[in-house]
Amino acid sequence: MRRIVRRYVPQVCNLSLRALSLAAKLALTLYMARCLGLEDLGVYGLVFAVATTASAVMGVQLEYVVVRDLVGATDAVRMQKIRDQSVFYGVNYVLFALVALACWGLGIASGKIVAVTLLISILDNGVGFLSSNLVAMERPVLSTFIFFLRAGLWGLVAVALGLLFPSLQTVDMVFFCWIAGCVVALVACGAGLSFLPWRAGLAQPVDWRWVGGCVRKSWLIWLGIAASLLSSTLDRFFVSAYLDLQQVGVLTFYSSFAFALIGLVQSGFFVFALPRLVSYHDGGNEPAFRRELNAVAGEVALLASVAVAFLGIAIPHLAPYFGRPELAHYAPVLWWLLAGTWIHVNADTLYYALYARRQDKALWSGGLLVLLPAVIGNWALVPLVGLVGTGYSAVLAGFFLFIWRGVCFLRPHEKKVRGPAGG
Numbered sequence: 001m002r003r004i005v006r007r008y009v010p011q012v013c014n015l016s017l018r019a020l021s022l023a024a025k026l027a028l029t030l031y032m033a034r035c036l037g038l039e040d041l042g043v044y045g046l047v048f049a050v051a052t053t054a055s056a057v058m059g060v061q062l063e064y065v066v067v068r069d070l071v072g073a074t075d076a077v078r079m080q081k082i083r084d085q086s087v088f089y090g091v092n093y094v095l096f097a098l099v100a101l102a103c104w105g106l107g108i109a110s111g112k113i114v115a116v117t118l119l120i121s122i123l124d125n126g127v128g129f130l131s132s133n134l135v136a137m138e139r140p141v142l143s144t145f146i147f148f149l150r151a152g153l154w155g156l157v158a159v160a161l162g163l164l165f166p167s168l169q170t171v172d173m174v175f176f177c178w179i180a181g182c183v184v185a186l187v188a189c190g191a192g193l194s195f196l197p198w199r200a201g202l203a204q205p206v207d208w209r210w211v212g213g214c215v216r217k218s219w220l221i222w223l224g225i226a227a228s229l230l231s232s233t234l235d236r237f238f239v240s241a242y243l244d245l246q247q248v249g250v251l252t253f254y255s256s257f258a259f260a261l262i263g264l265v266q267s268g269f270f271v272f273a274l275p276r277l278v279s280y281h282d283g284g285n286e287p288a289f290r291r292e293l294n295a296v297a298g299e300v301a302l303l304a305s306v307a308v309a310f311l312g313i314a315i316p317h318l319a320p321y322f323g324r325p326e327l328a329h330y331a332p333v334l335w336w337l338l339a340g341t342w343i344h345v346n347a348d349t350l351y352y353a354l355y356a357r358r359q360d361k362a363l364w365s366g367g368l369l370v371l372l373p374a375v376i377g378n379w380a381l382v383p384l385v386g387l388v389g390t391g392y393s394a395v396l397a398g399f400f401l402f403i404w405r406g407v408c409f410l411r412p413h414e415k416k417v418r419g420p421a422g423g
Contacts, residue, residue: 017144021152022260028155029253030318032174033327035162038249040171045252046240047117047175049233054121055128056229058092061222063129065214068358070136071278079201081210082133082193088211089129093122116175123182124150130189135274139192146188147263154181221360224367231374231397232259235390238378247387250327254334257311258341258394265304265345269296270352277356289356297349304345308338336391343398350405362408366401373397 032041066085070078100118104111127150134143158177162169235255239248273296280289316331354362377393385392 017141017148017152021148021263022257024148024152024155025256025260026315027159028174029256031159031162032171033249033253035169036171036174038246038253040249041252042240042245042248043171044174045236045248045255047113047120048252049236051117051120051124053226053230053233054096054117055125057222057226058089058096058121058125060092060215061218061225062088062211062214063132064221064225065217066129067132067136068278069214070133071275075196076200078133078137079196079198080204080207082130082196083201083204084206084208084211085129085133085214087206088215089126093125096121116179119179120175120182123179123186127182127185127189130186130193134189134192142192146185146192149188150182150185151263154178154184157181217360220364221367222364224364226367227371228367228401231370232394234374235378235382235393238382239387239390242383243387250330251333251387251390253327254315254330254337255390257315257334258337261304261307261311261338261341262345262348265300265348269299269303270348272296274352274356277352281356281358293349293353296352297346300349301346304342308342312338330387333388333391336388337394340391340394340396340398343395343402347398347402347405350402350409353409354405359408362405366404366408369404370397370400373400 029041032044062085066081069081073081097118100114103109104114108114109117127146131143131146131150134146154177157180158174161173161177236248236251239251273292276292277289280286280292312335315334316328320328351363373396374393377396378390381389381392383389
C-alpha cells in the first residue's frame with residue numbers, strides 16, 4: 001500500500017496541475033476565439049509557433065546531457081553544473097537577440113512582434129531548462145507547478161482581465177500576461193533551487209571544458225529536437241501560406257489541446273519514470289528497467305486514450321456555446337490531430353527508454369527525419385484537401401516516430417554506464 005501511495009500520489013498531483021493547465025488553455029483559446037476573433041488567435045498561434053521553436057533552438061539543448069549528469073550528483077556538483085549551464089545559455093540569448101534585431105531590420109516582422117517573440121522565447125527557455133534540472137533532482141511536482149505558472153495560470157489571468165475590463169480584450173494583453181507568467185515561473189525556479197549551495201557554486205570558475213563536452217554530446221540531439229518540434233508547428237505556416245489567417249486561428253484553437261495532452265502525459269508519467277529508468281539502466285538492472293517501462297507504457301496508453309476520447313467529443317460540442325459555431329465544422333481536423341497526438345505520446349514512451357539507454361543517435365536522427373513526413377504531408381495535403389490535411393500529416397509523422405523508435409529500441413545496443421557523479 002505504501003509503495004502504491006509513493007508512486008501514484010505525486011503523479012495525481014502532477015496530473016491535477018496539468019489538468020488545470022489544460023483547463024486554462026481551453027479557457028484562453030475559447031476566450032480569444034469569442035472576444036478577439038480568429039484572426040487574432042491566428043497571430044497568437046504564429047507567435048506561439050516561432051517562440052516555441054526558438055526556445056528549443058536556444059542553448060543547443062544542453063539540458064539533454066546535464067539532466068543525466070545531475071542524477072545522483074552531490075548538491076555542490078549540481079550547483080556548479082547549473083551555474084555553468086546558465087552562463088552558456090546567457091551567451092546564447094545575446095546571440096539570438098542579434099538575430100532578432102536582424103529580422104526586424106530586414107522587415108520580416110514588426111519591431112513589436114519581434115521583441116515580444118524574443119522575450120517570450122528567452123524566458124520560456126530559461127524556465128524550461130531550470131525546471132528540467134528540478135526533474136533530475138526528483139522534484140517533478142515542483143517542476144509541474146512551475147509549468148502551470150508558465151503555461152496555465154497566466155492564461156486564466158488574461159481571460160479574467162479581459163472579461164472584467166473589455167478594453168483589455170486585445171492580443172497585446174495576452175502577450176503581456178504570457179510574459180508575466182514566464183517571469184513568475186522563472187522566480188519560482190530560483191526558489192526551487194534555493195536549497196543548493198549557491199555561494200560555493202558561484203565562487204567556482206566556469207568549467208568551459210565541461211560545457212564544451214556537453215555541447216559536443218548534445219548538438220546533434222539539439223538538431224533532432226528542434227526539427228521534431230518544428231515538425232509539430234510548421235503546419236501553421238503552411239495554412240497561413242495556402243489558406244488564410246482565420247484558418248490558422250482554427251488550427252491554433254484545436255492544436256492547443258493536442259499540445260496540452262502531450263504535456264499532461266509528460267508531467268504525469270515520464271518525469272517520474274525518467275530518473276528510475278536511468279538509474280535501473282546504469283545499475284544494470286534490466287528486469288527492473290523493463291517493469292518500469294511496461295508500467296509507464298500502460299499508464300500512458302490508458303490516459304491518452306481517455307483524454308483523446310473526451311476532447312474529441314467535448315470540444316466540438318462546446319464551440320457553439322462560445323460564439324464560434326463554425327469551429328464545429330472543422331471537427332474532423334481536431335479528430336485527426338488527436339489521433340496523431342495519441343500515436344505521438346505512445347512513441348514518447350520509447351523516446352524515454354532510448355534516452356535512458358543513451359541511444360542518442362536513434363533520437364536525433366528520428367527527430368530530423370520526422371520533418372520529411374511533416375513537410376511533405378502539409379505541403380501536399382493542405383492545398384489538396386484544406387485544413388484537415390494538417391491532421392493527416394500529424395498522423396503520418398506520429399506513425400513515423402513510433403515505427404522509427406520501436407525499431408531502434410528492439411535493435412541490440414551496447415550498454416553504456418555513466419561514470420561517477422560529478423566527473
